[in-house]
Amino acid sequence: MLRSEPEKRSDGRLNARAHLIRLADPLPLQSGAVLPEVQIACQSYGHLNEARDNAVLVLHGLTSDQHAAGASSGPAGKPGWWDVAIGPGKAIDTDRYFVIVPNVLGGACGTTSPASRNPSTGRPYGLRFPVITLADMARAHAVLLDALGIAKLHATIGGCLGGFQVLEMLASCPARTGKSVIISATARTSAHNTALWAVLRAALMSDPNWRGGDYYDGPSPSDGLGLLAMTGALFWMSRETLENKFGVAPMSGVPRYTMEPDFAVEQFLNSVKGNASKGRLDANSLIYLTRAIDYFDLARDAGTLEQALKGVQDPVLLVSYASDWRYPVEEMDRIAQALPTGVLHRHLTLDSAMGHGAFLYEFESLSPALSEFLR
Amino acid sequence: MLRSEPEKRSDGRLNARAHLIRLADPLPLQSGAVLPEVQIACQSYGHLNEARDNAVLVLHGLTSDQHAAGASSGPAGKPGWWDVAIGPGKAIDTDRYFVIVPNVLGGACGTTSPASRNPSTGRPYGLRFPVITLADMARAHAVLLDALGIAKLHATIGGCLGGFQVLEMLASCPARTGKSVIISATARTSAHNTALWAVLRAALMSDPNWRGGDYYDGPSPSDGLGLLAMTGALFWMSRETLENKFGVAPMSGVPRYTMEPDFAVEQFLNSVKGNASKGRLDANSLIYLTRAIDYFDLARDAGTLEQALKGVQDPVLLVSYASDWRYPVEEMDRIAQALPTGVLHRHLTLDSAMGHGAFLYEFESLSPALSEFLR
Incomplete structure (x- = not known):
């Protein structure tokens, strides 16, 4: 039909x-x-x-x-x-x-x-x-x-x-x-990509809101999605690209010696994480699609x-x-x-x-x- | 003294x-x-x-x-x-x-x-x-x-x-x-290593037992330590090493089409994760040592x-x-x-x-x- x-x-x-x-x-x-x-x-x-x-x-x-x-x-x-x-x-x-x-x-x-x-x-x-x-x-x-x-x-x-x-x-x-x-x-x-998918699925499943995959009547595992996206971002770009794009100097020019983001690459990862947490991706769908790729x-x-x-x-x-x-x-x-x-x-x-x-x-x-x- | x-x-x-x-x-x-x-x-x-x-x-x-x-x-x-x-x-x-x-x-x-x-x-x-x-x-x-x-x-x-x-x-x-x-x-x-440490810290902190770093009077954030170690393992070895070491064939020779580990590299990552969960590493110590490296x-x-x-x-x-x-x-x-x-x-x-x-x-x-x- x-x-x-x-x-x-x-x-x-x-x-x-x-x-x-x-x-x-x-x-x-x-x-x-x-x-x-x-x-x-x-x-x-x-x-x-x-x-x-x-x-x-x-x-x-x-x-x-x-x-x-x-x-x-x-x-x-x-x-x-x-x-x-x-x-x-x-x-x-x-x-x-x-x-x-x-x-x-x-x-x-x-x-x-x-x-x-x-x-x-x-x-x-x-x-x-x-x-x-x-x-x-x-x-x-x-x-x-x-x-x-x-x-x-x-x-x-x-x-x-x-x-x-x-x-x-x-x-x-x-x-x-x-x-x-x-x-x-x-x-x-x-094998490297299989390993990556295994790590990303583990990141998703680490979110208590994921609840073994039965989260549809409760809050979304948004923290897990954020962690997955942040981890994945390390792989979409090469080491050299990350170097060239973000550099190694602290954002303000001098180190602030803090646990808060002090480097451009940290700020980038935080934005990736935040966007994925608020996004529309379904955690279980990612689990099954990556498993299909395996x-x-x-x-x-x-x-x-x-x-x-x-x-x-x-x-x-x-x-x-x-x-x-x-x-x-x-x-x-x-x-x-x-x-x-x-x-x-x-x-x-x-x-x-x-x-x-x-x-x-x-x-x-x-x-x-x-x-x-x-x- | x-x-x-x-x-x-x-x-x-x-x-x-x-x-x-x-x-x-x-x-x-x-x-x-x-x-x-x-x-x-x-x-x-x-x-x-x-x-x-x-x-x-x-x-x-x-x-x-x-x-x-x-x-x-x-x-x-x-x-x-x-x-x-x-x-x-x-x-x-x-x-x-x-x-x-x-x-x-x-x-x-x-x-x-x-x-x-x-x-x-x-x-x-x-x-x-x-x-x-x-x-x-x-x-x-x-x-x-x-x-x-x-x-x-x-x-x-x-x-x-x-x-x-x-x-x-x-x-x-x-x-x-x-x-x-x-x-x-x-x-x-x-920048690539700074990004990696940021991701590993986020993995640690995703564990509810981490409790903002004040976990010393409660259970250890062992799941976070496991996820950190599993994620880190993707970086200790090169892509080529993972390929050569684990290959791409399912462990039993034929695919079992399961969410359980079906590839040698998955089994390896699970053992890394399990060992780190049971290990003696202190989560906050890893947070501060990696921050020092940043x-x-x-x-x-x-x-x-x-x-x-x-x-x-x-x-x-x-x-x-x-x-x-x-x-x-x-x-x-x-x-x-x-x-x-x-x-x-x-x-x-x-x-x-x-x-x-x-x-x-x-x-x-x-x-x-x-x-x-x-x-």
């Missing part, structure tokens, strides 16, 4: 619409478990053409959602998370393409997640939600495309968690993806990465950032090497002090190549 | 002795504050010769204490933290040298710290303890040497936090240090590093590890360049997968060079 309606806050030319799909059947998961009642929330921008062949699927990262475009559609009336990229005349041109941005399975912004009602108890799942995987997310996207009546996409685009999903779609339904763009991603999760290894089921990607038939654009130390250029090269002959359009490596977040915060360096690739 | 007594658990040849010095006068601090009642706890090993010129000062790191040598003098009856290095016939040979290992100012293992009684309230200081610095620690070491009647050391040795203290002594009392050995250290704290910048007061180190007159051995990404080889080179002409014995760069902890866990690669340098 598909319900679609115009987004109230949207400007007309963007044609932002909200869609909610309730699946007729339970969704089988890679683990063997089954999700009995599944719904998928998504936003669309632009217009689907008559041939139904101008759709572009954009897949969001760990802390984003379906509100990718629009000047005030993000949290607290801010622009959508990729408003620099999606809109009339922009690289992902909504005058030309019908852009679909689903909230990922487990994402807790309308799509079924640990925050959803568990039909067998009538209360939110919490930690009774089954472990989901990147393959499950890709399956949910295929179901969404069926519901929207789109047999083949013009393009599929994603960064980080979104990039892993593009890779899973290239493995499971390569005939549907169209051109694909994979940004700041790797084909499997490193299990991501595209070669595990297929045997080799080459075997997993053997069905890819349309051009692939790979984008990595030289300063992204957790998703290094060499691992993106590994994907380039594993693709079937002839499908690699280009592996574009960009410089940016922003590291892993560069595709969000310094889009101008990526924009021309992306725009050209999509045409 | 100096009180010395033989260590009960020591074997005779090591001649381990415990010393406690109560300072006659208040200790003025770099911040301008004054510590009214100060005591310094230290261990010694070996015998001071008649000329009183065979003393070697060994300065411990962030999570160690004065119990450096002895087969069962560490926590839970384990060997002292540098028992591989200190003892009869070892690199720091107690048949030859009188080895002194003080508990650092703020270290809470007998030396005055936030866990000590605040004379003005009669209760533990907690966060009412003044902020201390590396220069204050160096000053406390000088007072200790006075109390022990040692005008000039044969050598001064330290790694990490201990290395910073050696550098401060080279700046404040270069005529007393003798030969110096600085391991895995830099001459100032990077303020460490040897060049700040002197103007330049060259100026700070201009009084160095005895040979200096610098040791860095190629995989120690937080205290990189290049920053140790910066120290080498700033030393007065002729005093640099050698900048030894070693390979070790252990990164920052290598001088503790892979001492054999350092042992011959250290032994030779001390003779």
Whole structure:
């Protein structure tokens, strides 16, 4: 069942619409478990053409959602998370393409997640939600495309968690993806990233308000979210970027010898912490999405990465950032090497002090190549 | 006032002795504050010769204490933290040298710290303890040497936090240090390390049992200590070391799709967390020692590093590890360049997968060079 309606806050030319799909059947998961009642929330921008062949699927990262475009559609009336990229005349041109941005399975912004009602108890799942995987997310996207009546996409685009999903779609339904763009991603999760997610989950769970995941009828574990974001901030930027951005001198020029913030980097971390504490992220959703990333290894089921990607038939654009130390250029090269002959359009490596977040915060360096690739 | 007594658990040849010095006068601090009642706890090993010129000062790191040598003098009856290095016939040979290992100012293992009684309230200081610095620690070491009647050391040795203290002594009392050995250290704290300490302190403080630092009459903030250690473990080893050590495959070969540990790196982090929760570390002590590191910048007061180190007159051995990404080889080179002409014995760069902890866990690669340098 598909319900679609115009987004109230949207400007007309963007044609932002909200869609909610309730699946007729339970969704089988890679683990063997089954999700009995599944719904998928998504936003669309632009217009689907008559041939139904101008759709572009954009897949969001760990802390984003379906509100990718629009000047005030993000949290607290801010622009959508990729408003620099999606809109009339922009690289992902909504005058030309019908852009679909689903909230990922487990994402807790309308799509079924640990925050959803568990039909067998009538209360939110919490930690009774089954472990989901990147393959499950890709399956949910295929179901969404069926519901929207789109047999083949013009393009599929994603960064980080979104990039892993593009890779899973290239493995499971390569005939549907169209051109694909994979940004700041790797084909499997490193031990270092698994360790990071374990630490971030422990930070969340340290908040007494988290209450074993059953916090929905009480206060939010906002301190845990703050600590998670503060810890994570140490990893989005490289050591060198932190050095160059914040320096080592005390903010006032001379040391005050205090436990209060006395260095610019401390003030930055405090603001990250405060913003996350007040933010809209769902703690259990982060726990399940990071756990899905832990299990991501595209070669595990297929045997080799080459075997997993053997069905890819349309051009692939790979984008990595030289300063992204957790998703290094060499691992993106590994994907380039594993693709079937002839499908690699280009592996574009960009410089940016922003590291892993560069595709969000310094889009101008990526924009021309992306725009050209999509045409 | 100096009180010395033989260590009960020591074997005779090591001649381990415990010393406690109560300072006659208040200790003025770099911040301008004054510590009214100060005591310094230290261990010694070996015998001071008649000329009183065979003393070697060994300065411990962030999570160690004065119990450096002895087969069962560490926590839970384990060997002292540098028992591989200190003892009869070892690199720091107690048949030859009188080895002194003080508990650092703020270290809470007998030396005055936030866990000590605040004379003005009669209760533990907690966060009412003044902020201390590396220069204050160096000053406390000088007072200790006075109390022990040692005008000039044969050598001064330290790694990490201990290395910073050696550098401060080279700046404040270069005529007393003798030969110096600085391991895995830099001459100032990077923005990245300041950020890390801020995150680790926030992890500690997230524990409700921490109670604003006033936990001494209640349960220990053991969960906060566990979270701190788990987070810190992500930084002691490099990304590459974690990859090589733990790999990415699930422990049982196939994924179990569970929130329980399914990867070796998760099991490792859980054991780190569990050990720290049960351990003897004092939360407030870690808060003050890391804060002291934040303020460490040897060049700040002197103007330049060259100026700070201009009084160095005895040979200096610098040791860095190629995989120690937080205290990189290049920053140790910066120290080498700033030393007065002729005093640099050698900048030894070693390979070790252990990164920052290598001088503790892979001492054999350092042992011959250290032994030779001390003779």
